[in-house]
Amino acid sequence: MFGRPLWVILLLLLVASLVWWRVPADDGQLSRTALVMGTLVEIKAFDDEKDKLDSAISAAFAEMTRLENLLSRHNPRSEISQLSAAAGPFTVSQETAELLQLGQSIARRSDGAFDLTLGALKKLWAIESDSPQIPTAAQLQSALSGIGPDALTLEGLQVQKQQPGLQVDLGGIAKGYAVDRALNVLRQAGIRSAAVNAGGDIALLGDRQGQPWRIGIQHPRKNGEVLVTLPLTDCAVVTSGDYERFFERDGSRYHHIFDPRTGRPARLTQSVTVVAKDAASADALATAAFVLGPQAGLQLLEDLPDVEGLLVGADGRLFRTSGLRRGD
Ligand code: AMP
Ligand code: MG
DSSP states (O other), X not given: OTTSOHHHHHHHHHHHHHHHHHSOGGGGEEEEEEEETTEEEEEEEEOSOHHHHHHXXXXXXXXXXXXXXXXXXXXXXXXXXXXXXXXXXXXXXXXXXXXXXXXXXXXXXXXXXXXXXXXXXXXXXXXTSXXXXXXXXXXXXXXXXTOSGGGEEEETTEEEESSTTOOOOOTTTHHHHHHHHHHXXXXXXXXXXXXXXXXXXXXXXXXXXXXXXXXXXXXXXXXXOEXXXXXXXXXXXXXXXXXXXXXXXXXXXXXXXXXXXXXXXXXXXXXXXXXXXXXXXXXXXXXXXXXXXXXXXXXXXXXXXXXXXXXXXXXXXXXXXXXXXXXX
């Protein structure tokens, strides 16, 4: 080497430094977690440029926080809290209108099993608080009065509640939507391979280094055990389960997914996993199928194009849509 002219050495050093810069950190993968929407969110992405990965993941988390501020019912300034407080017609942003529209279409399609107007019911049970309660029949009746797919109408950006006290709750769809938007931020930053996982609401961009992502579905009764592993590419997969948020009293489990017909936790299902093109739809469909149970729930998923799912019934039996029956 020392016998070579200086310019050759400099050229070699330059090439070496360029190669070094292109060497991906940790095989080009970066993974970060943060608490957003009350859930531990993990964003994992692949790219050769570590700085690009880092800033894209930061932007994706920022997008999820922005949506939490827009859609959360815990934040009194959010659009959804303002809509719930409004006595008359209320104008929302384009984004909120689209999400309400999607939620309402799944509410109708599921005969009201998915219901984003059950905010008062959710408050009554307070399942996620330190002091959850089992409401009386009279309390349930009052929280259920006037809710359902027709309780809310949208005209453009204007939302009309049929009764002023109606409380909107996007808990069954907002996390999926936020996961979709986070993935979109990564896509727009030029990332080709990424996974965003918000506590079982997962959106996948591309594949994982030439192979499908292998998504383990949580066993609803064996903590930490995988029920089924799904090989998936470029899609969303969302699970709703009765093990996620619940309390137990006198040997009964009271969880966070309500049957709008009874006002009580839905009883036919332990968990539902939905695979769809986008996580917002998969999220709402998983909640809907959970309420509907093995027969009607699986049928709902089977009837929709580009949607597959698996459901564990109350007795632990596993059901799958036709597209998932061909092995794991
Ligand atoms: P998920 O974990 O996606 O099934 O959503 C559960 C959350 O959705 C609950 O914490 C409630 O905020 C809300 N929710 C409960 N029951 C329903 C229902 N039948 N339809 C729509 N949202 C619901
Ligand atoms: Mg859901």
